[in-house]
Amino acid sequence: MNADAHSEARPDRPPLAGLVDQRTRALLQVGQARVANAWMRLGSCAIVAIVAMSILGNLWPIAWWIGLSVVIFFDRSLHQRLLKAIDAGEQPSMTWLVVWTAAQSIYGNTLAIMLWFAPYVPGESLAVIYLCGGLANAIATLRAHAGLTLAGAVPTLGFLMGLPIFNFFANGATNTADLMLVVGALLLLGFGVNLWKSLLASDAAHARAEEAAIREQQAAAAAALAKTDTIQRMNDELRTPMMALIGAAEHLHRVAATPSARAHIATLVQAGEVLKQVLDDLTDLDRLENGSLEVEPAPTSVRDIVRSALSAFRSAADDKGLELFADISADMPTSIEMDARRVRQILFNLLANAVRYTQHGGVRVRVSAQVAPLPGRVRLSFVVADTGLGMSRAQLSAIFGRERVAGASDGLGLAISLKLARAMGGHITAKSEPGEGSVFTFTFDAPVISRSANAAA
Template sequence: MPHRPPATFRYRVYNGLLLFAVMVVMGTSLLSLRATNQMQASVELASHTQRVLQEISSFWGLMGDSESHGLRFAITGGEPFLLEYRRTVLAMDEALDQLQQLVRDNPSQANNLEALRQLHTRRLQYAATTQALQLQANRGSGAAAQAVRQRLNEGVGARMGAEMRVLIEQMIRMEGELLELRNEERNQMIRQNWATVLVANALALVAGLFGFSATRRMQAQAAEAFRAAVQAEQARRTSQEKSVFLASMSHEIRTPMNAIFGFTNLLAERTTDPVQADYVASIRKSGQALLSLINDVLDLSKMEAGKLELREEPTDLHEVVDQVLTMFRQAAADKGISLAAEFTGQAGLPLLVDPVRLRQVLINLVSNAVKYTEQGGVIVRVSCVPCKRDGRCDLRVEVADSGTGIAAHQLGLIFEPFEQGDSVDGKSREGTGLGLSIARRLADLMGGTLRAHSTLGEGSSFTLEIPDRALTDAPVSVQPSTGPSVDFNRLPPLKLLVVDDVAWNRDLALAYLRDTHHTVRQADDGIAALADIREQRPDVVLMDLRMPRLSGEQALLRIKSDPLSANLPVIAVTASSMSEDEHWLRQRFDGYVRKPYSKVDLFEALAAHFPPSPEDAAPDAGEAPVARDEPGPGRDDAEAMAELRQLAGDARQRLRASLRMREVGHYADRLQALAEALRWPALEAHAARLHAAVEAFDVPAVKRLLDASPLPEEPSDD
């Protein structure tokens, strides 16, 4: 009995501690729940603030674009700039509407936004007056042109833009301060929550264990979110670093390759000694292999960085396959194997795909098939089967060979980078092991699959399947000419300025144009180029992009901002292989060539601005198709002549619009048959030249020859 009070006391203490522990648990739970809700609300507020910042930044960027397009229109009068300006203004209006919805709970920002909208409206009204005057100037009004120049010199629009930027910077600053405050509040909440959990663990074991378990779960979720954020940031930085790497590698490797290829081709034209010619051919072949490897590595890197973009165009599958087979026909003939193609389904209709990447996949597959086939042949089967959706089909391309075959355990390995299957016949074959890896990645990028099936000793088949492709009636895409024959004297006499900080690249352009009627001057950077333009007034500028002191882009801006040189064609010379760089070049420069560039590339870039005279083989479309002293048909055949007139009418115009090489080839064959029926040498020679241009895929020559149609004079009524 005397010991009961202490036991009762302990019981009461334990009960009190238990009650206290329960109260601590409940209090901790309530505090944690409150902190969690506050953190969620804080995160939502921070996300809202970040979205406002993004919209403000987007409007700022659109504002810069509108100023650029508006100024270009006011300076050059080019109406495409006006269209781009109007599109940008619509996007700016949408951005302002979006911002109005986002900042309606913030009176200060709402007032700033209203002021910004008023400035934007005033700026648009002022710009509209300037653009109306410029349109009048385009129609020949000198007074309007003077008014435009006066308005540009007054700088009213620039001052409005500066006022808008001040407001935008103020809004960004306010949102940044708000974001910082909300982040600090969130961090403070996190610290308070941790303190609550630690106190609970110290005061009550049960409450501590419960809080510890809950906290561990919350920690795991927070850590996972943090790791995801870190990984996303690392992925973004890695993508940026890869982009920088690709741009640098492309420039650093392609720049010397430009000189290697260019001077090798020039040396091949001048070399007559057979032994030396073999040496030059070996250099050229090795250079092509190196460039192919460089392109493969860069393509692989671009795909890994997510920088490779597709450009879907109406494409003639027959023409793509014919081009690929033409590349390997001689190699197949040398080995005594056949090379053929089969087309089924709707494969004859234009299809919306990326012709360059589809051709790249086929080149890799056909190249491997020819390489590993010693007897029999290679066949390319193309089918386009209608799918469930109208106007669409499933594309299937199979490249089958009767070669050595691939072991079953290597069918997955061959699609890995830098991996090649074993040669079962013991022969050593050249290759980097990148072709099939790139082909499969391109198939994935196009939304398709690339599968392989093989039997040792019997052959292999690779099947590319791209489902749900759209059929189209639009004109098919035309690839540029690859013909080796270039005569720069067909261009009018030009004064060219070659700007490059690498001396041998300037020397290469000079060597391409040596012994022509053109004058070539050189400058080693943008500053020297500007001085030469002011003094010598060249007709065209070949501008490298990466140069010390003043880059090609900076030099371009100064050239175009000077009224005396604003219309001077500036052709970029780039070593970049990035698709976004190509889009950027097309927007800013008057043309571009990519290193290493050939005579054909340079000729086509110049011909885009200075139309060449017709070749001796092709009469000018504006003159009589046949010289008056050229003998006409040697045989009177009214039926053949009627068919000829029909071919030279609507049929020729349709071919001129579509430039489908396969159909042009059929047209040339029919002209040849009619020439034989009419005994007409001039028509026969014309058909032969057209057929040769089709075989070489010489697009400019095909255009000229289609424009010229040998026909006798129409009988006169006089």
């Protein structure tokens, strides 16, 4: 985990600024690399020790590897504690870590001395290969922190250059060929510095990408919060005057003198109920997207829900000359435990689409109850069928196939209905053909409270 991720996970941790942030990130990267690299170092050094034992003809390489195993496990434990300390918001001292890194580098490179002075020429070659591997490991795992990189790489470079120089003077300082390895070490140092810079540039680019991703997430969260706040304010601003208008219309409906006036006022009341439902849809869509909407089941009558939904669209259907009726099965239980508000909301939205896109014929609601797989429950099916325009397979696929929940053609109501159905453990399906109307089916399981059946609606 990088430093940014740790900081995001602990909002109570004080923010680190400038160099401190970079230091924390560097220590995290070094710690993670050393912990992950421990087993590979142990295995590769075991192979080198076995080869060295065959060259030297004694068990000193095995003894060296046993000691190195203790060093590697201790180093791994140190860096694990380092990660925990950083995660807790502490700033560990670097002095002991730099000294320890240099000490283990020196100990690890003592094998190169054994190989260099072996009686066989391959010993020198293996020593150089081993030192180059140690240098690459230091650059790869310690690169994020310059001090630790120097602590791990300088002893290795010292061995790589010091052994040929010692050999040159030990042989009388006459054979300049003994110094060729020094030239090679200098070239290797140049390549190593370039590699180190490239790796640092890659790490910096990765860190910038992570920071950009975090900023995008924060911006998205802020946008979602702003949207939620806007919806809530709009809801609050509109709901109060709208409820006043509905209340006034209901009062006028009660005192209206003529049937014609009562009919017009009833239309006004129903239109207000539709607007109220739209506001509820906006609020619920935001809650569904935020995962904060809860389903609240309670004993309810299916017939009451259906009658309430139909009454809201009776005037609109009459104005268009449409038939609007319900067919509820005679064996429908009297009381079922479900969220009446959500079921009515789904049925309301399905009816709204049906009435809106039907120009002739009618809209029919069929409600049935079947035995559910679990005992004590029924499977309710609300079927809303219309004789309207219908939809093509492509339109149905756009709505259901990719689970897209909102769009210009399918509207907010259907978006809410699809999400609410899933939240209640149910689903909505649709069958439609252009010019032949549509059939939407909302199905879900619910516990039965009372099985006494009333007369059909």
